[in-house]
Amino acid sequence: MTALTLARYRAEWFGGAGAMSQGMRRDILAGMVGTFALIPEVIAFSFVAGVDPQVGLFASFVIGIVIAFAGGRPAMISGAAGSVALVAAALVHAHGLPYLLAATVMAGAFQIVFGLLGLDVLLRFVSRSVRTGFVNALAILIFSAQVPQMLGVDWHTYAMIALGLAIIYLLPRLSTAIPSPLICIVVLTAISITIPMPIRTVADLGRLPSSLPGFALPAIPLTLETLKIVTPYAFAMAAVGLLESMMTASVVDDLTETTSSKARECTGLGLANVAVGLFGGIAGCGMIGQTVGNIRYGGRGRLSTLVAGVFLLLVMVPLRPWAEKVPVAALVAIMIMVSISTFSWSSISDLARHPKVSGIVMLATVAVTVATHDLSAGVGVGVLLSGVFFAFKVTRLMAVQVEYDAASDTRIYKVSGQIFFASADIFADHFDLRDTAANVRIDLTQAHLWDITAVGALEDIVTRMRRHGIAVELIGLNEASAILVDRHAPLVRDVQGV
Incomplete structure (x- = not known):
């Protein structure tokens, strides 16, 4: 030994x-x-x-x-x-x-x-x-x-x-x-x-x-x-x-x-x-x-x-x-x-010192556990609330900045933050699907696509804009996001730039 x-x-x-x-x-x-x-x-x-x-x-x-x-x-x-x-x-x-x-x-x-x-x-x-x-x-x-x-x-x-x-x-x-x-x-x-x-x-x-x-x-x-x-x-x-x-x-x-x-x-x-x-x-x-x-x-x-x-x-x-x-x-x-x-x-x-959501999670865990005498129920509720509050917080960090280049008649959407099931709808709401510009560039350099809900939202945006005669270019996809797009949104692959 x-x-x-x-x-x-x-x-x-x-x-x-x-x-x-x-x-x-x-x-x-x-x-x-x-x-x-x-x-x-x-x-x-x-x-x-x-x-x-x-x-x-x-x-x-x-x-x-x-x-x-x-x-x-x-x-x-x-x-x-x-x-x-x-x-x-x-x-x-x-x-x-x-x-x-x-x-x-x-x-x-x-x-x-x-x-x-x-x-x-x-x-x-x-x-x-x-x-x-x-x-x-x-x-x-x-x-x-x-x-x-x-x-x-x-x-x-x-x-x-x-x-x-x-x-x-x-x-x-x-x-x-x-x-x-x-x-x-x-x-x-x-x-x-x-x-x-x-x-x-x-x-x-x-x-x-x-x-x-x-x-x-x-x-x-x-x-x-x-x-x-x-x-x-x-x-x-x-x-x-x-x-x-x-x-x-x-x-x-x-x-x-x-x-x-x-x-x-x-x-x-x-x-x-x-x-x-x-x-x-x-x-x-x-x-x-x-x-x-x-x-x-x-x-x-x-x-x-x-x-x-x-x-x-x-x-x-x-x-x-x-x-x-x-x-x-x-x-x-x-x-x-x-x-x-x-x-x-x-x-x-x-x-009094910690964020209110942390206090709510703690009190909810206590209340459910004591009320049901079931530890799994109390912890389950606590974990669920923690996940919901975290997703809500991350969702609020997602932003879309819109610019317009008159010389090339291009509308530029600069996206930042995390796009996933909880933020995908908010992400989609920032786009004008009947944009009057001839071209649209979606810049995802500062963003990350996490799941198929996010990819689906992006594919829906690109498909509808192209349906209305708008030329769409997608740039800045990181490697992980690009893999998701290639696997689950083949219509988006054709519009990826560099």
């Missing part, structure tokens, strides 16, 4: 900063925080999908183990997520758990193919405004998911949540040796055991697993009808899962000022979901709230991801009697902290 390979291995697994023992200790403790942040959401998302909590918990364990080795973004926590659960719910309701497991395996296969084809490049079309809206919407959803745990309870629950938040935020001022959320869990659990009080515990959220997950193929008939049922859901689960994972990876890139392999994350998530389906779990993806918590408390390497999965299994099975006694108030306090940390508070002041 070369020195460079060893350095990369160490950086990916232990964060690459300081002594290896320090990196290991930091990642282990941060991963444990990520585990406790996973439990309430995974159980809640399991109910959303209509499956037993152990299905979601098993999935998060398997994903954590596989993605730690196969993923492309160190320090990212993945598990059974709400976005995928929303897609899976209809399939479970209509056909049952075995079909969900088959869809999970197929979704993983789709994700592997997406990664191998390099489709992660589609993330480049997601603007910073959409990413900010995505983060803010998730922060709101994380907080709103805690609200049901704070309704219909007595003052003991509120007191415990307040104490938990005080420990989480105040303890780091004294010492950061152990992440404050872990101390919050230990202290609140000890209090609830020592002083009996009417508060909910993890045992009240749902039945925890009592054994390890077992390998089994989905028990479904291998028929064409089954394929027709499973494929649409599998594709949707794969797309939504990849979208959330890619967005989460980008957020971690920004937080840690590092880069990651999005293509490897695609294939790694696919391998994880194939394994999940074969071990009786629901498909998952990157979880931004838990990931931000992991980063906040020092997680930088793959070890933190691995610990989050391994420790989840320990909590579920060997430590189950103790895990069931953890008060829900402690987990709520942790998730409130995660939601506060996740939200981009600077984006509020940015609304």
Whole structure:
């Protein structure tokens, strides 16, 4: 193993900063925080999908183990997520758990193919405004998911949540040796055991697993009808899962000022979901709230991801009697902290400083995501608005200057800017198709034709002018534009000059 390979291995697994023992200790403790942040959401998302909590918990364990080795973004926590659960719910309701497991395996296969084809490049079309809206919407959803745990309870629950938040935020001022959320869990659990009080515990959220997950193929008939049922859901689960994972990876890139392999994350998530389906779990993806918590408390390497999965299994099975006694108030306090940390508070002041269209895109992404609880819908709307606003802005930069040369009775149209589907009609409107001049010269030296809509508009202009007896000359086409014209507008080739 070369020195460079060893350095990369160490950086990916232990964060690459300081002594290896320090990196290991930091990642282990941060991963444990990520585990406790996973439990309430995974159980809640399991109910959303209509499956037993152990299905979601098993999935998060398997994903954590596989993605730690196969993923492309160190320090990212993945598990059974709400976005995928929303897609899976209809399939479970209509056909049952075995079909969900088959869809999970197929979704993983789709994700592997997406990664191998390099489709992660589609993330480049997601603007910073959409990413900010995505983060803010998730922060709101994380907080709103805690609200049901704070309704219909007595003052003991509120007191415990307040104490938990005080420990989480105040303890780091004294010492950061152990992440404050872990101390919050230990202290609140000890209090609830020592002083009996009417508060909910993890045992009240749902039945925890009592054994390890077992390998089994989905028990479904291998028929064409089954394929027709499973494929649409599998594709949707794969797309939504990849979208959330890619967005989460980008957020971690920004937080840690590092880069990651999005293509490897695609294939790694696919391998994880194939394994999940074969071990009786629901498909998952990157979880931004838990990931931000992991980063906040020092997680930088793959070890933190691995610990989050391994420790989840320990909590579920060997430590189950103790895990069931953890008060829900402690987990709520942790998730409130995660939601506060996740939200981009600077984006509020940015609304006044940044262009209005950027603010509109961000707010639209937040609004649609929160309203639908569907990340793909929110990001889709954001990307669509970004594209529309960009096209509108580029369209306004297109201009046509008209001159007349009396000596040669020639009308000269000097075109500048980008001509494409959104600006082609505006481009055409600048031409007088019944020009009284004997000759017309169209100068495209400062312009570029981008698509067949632009070429079609140019061909229509030339054809109509020639129909009215006007001699048309076309000059200044750059090489790319000329290729489009040669392929798609043969009538225009005859009038090209130099």
